[in-house]
Amino acid sequence: MGEPYQDREASDPKLRATDLTRTFGRTPHTVDALGPLDLTVAPGEFVCVVGPSGCGKSTLLRIAAGLLRPSMGTLEIRTSSPRPAAMIFQDYGIYDWKTVRANVRFGLDIQRVPRREANARADDWLARMGLSDFAHAYPATLSGGMRQRVAIARALAVQPELLLMDEPFAALDAQLRTILQDELLDLTQSLRTTTLFITHSLEEAIVLGDRVLVMSARPGRIIAEHRPPFPRPRTGDIRTAPEFTALKSELWDLLRKEAAPV
Numbered sequence: 414m415g416e417p418y419q420d421r422e423a424s425d426p427k428l429r430a431t432d433l434t435r436t437f438g439r440t441p442h443t444v445d446a447l448g449p450l451d452l453t454v455a456p457g458e459f460v461c462v463v464g465p466s467g468c469g470k471s472t473l474l475r476i477a478a479g480l481l482r483p484s485m486g487t488l489e490i491r492t493s494s495p496r497p498a499a500m501i502f503q504d505y506g507i508y509d510w511k512t513v514r515a516n517v518r519f520g521l522d523i524q525r526v527p528r529r530e531a532n533a534r535a536d537d538w539l540a541r542m543g544l545s546d547f548a549h550a551y552p553a554t555l556s557g558g559m560r561q562r563v564a565i566a567r568a569l570a571v572q573p574e575l576l577l578m579d580e581p582f583a584a585l586d587a588q589l590r591t592i593l594q595d596e597l598l599d600l601t602q603s604l605r606t607t608t609l610f611i612t613h614s615l616e617e618a619i620v621l622g623d624r625v626l627v628m629s630a631r632p633g634r635i636i637a638e639h640r641p642p643f644p645r646p647r648t649g650d651i652r653t654a655p656e657f658t659a660l661k662s663e664l665w666d667l668l669r670k671e672a673a674p675v
């Protein structure tokens with residue numbers, strides 16, 4: 414392996430993890446899940462994290478979302494408004510008993526945005542995601558791709574300063590996954606929302622990321638950083654570029670070493 418990974422200091426990062434460590438369980442049955450790990454995400458940056466199964470990716474994201482505490486070290490999020498970080502999970506995390514529109518409005522209701530304005534913002538997001546005809550439907554009647562579009566609309570409707578995504582497209586078939594990757598690429602390039610995105614898919618990471626960070630096997634640390642060499646705004650067409658294939662195989666080599674049984 415080459416030089417150990419050192420996160421280049423972003424001067425005023427939106428997110429900064431320092432010596433972040435998480436252990437689960439009690440001695441003698443502890444599991445070292447994560448770290449020590451250093452990471453910064455600059456404002457407007459889209460950072461993808463890939464790593465072998467069980468290396469602590471979700472743990473990292475759950476700490477960033479405030480759902481878990483670090484065992485040691487810190488993770489700071491710098492926000493300039495009371496708007497929360499928004500999170501999107503693999504299993505959509507939408508409420509089956511609420512209509513599609515009420516799901517998209519959910520974060521706005523929590524922020525006590527007046528109903529009329531909240532409905533207008535929800536409807537705007539439903540239109541952007543091609544879901545206007547389903548505003549009054551319940552999620553059970555939607556396909557997986559549509560459900561994930563609802564989750565994306567709900568997260569972005571609150572205009573979060575930080576978007577945390579944990580394998581958001583993992584449950585979708587390959588074709589739909591590609592379509593949603595391209596939609597997210599379009600959206601994030603126009604919104605420039607700071608995003609930390611966890612994925613198993615190298616292709617997804619290269620298409621979407623300003624940086625792709627590779628994690629080691631558990632306890633996960635960052636062992637490599639790559640910047641996909643595709644200027645923005647980019648489109649899904651980069652998937653056929655030789656540089657894309659080359660970077661994918663380079664990342665795959667790194668991951669294969671980490672995933673290999675010892």
Ligand SMILES: Nc1ncnc2c1ncn2[C@@H]1O[C@H](COP(=O)(O)OP(=O)(O)OP(=O)(O)O)[C@@H](O)[C@H]1O
Pocket residue numbers: 437438444445446464465466467468469470471472473631
């Ligand atoms: N609440 C918990 N209690 C005990 N161990 C846990 C807990 N949550 C996670 N772990 C362990 O911590 C390690 C990291 O888990 P985590 O879910 O963060 O990995 P991951 O990289 O997201 O995995 P995958 O890619 O398979 O989703 C795993 O060994 C897991 O079993």
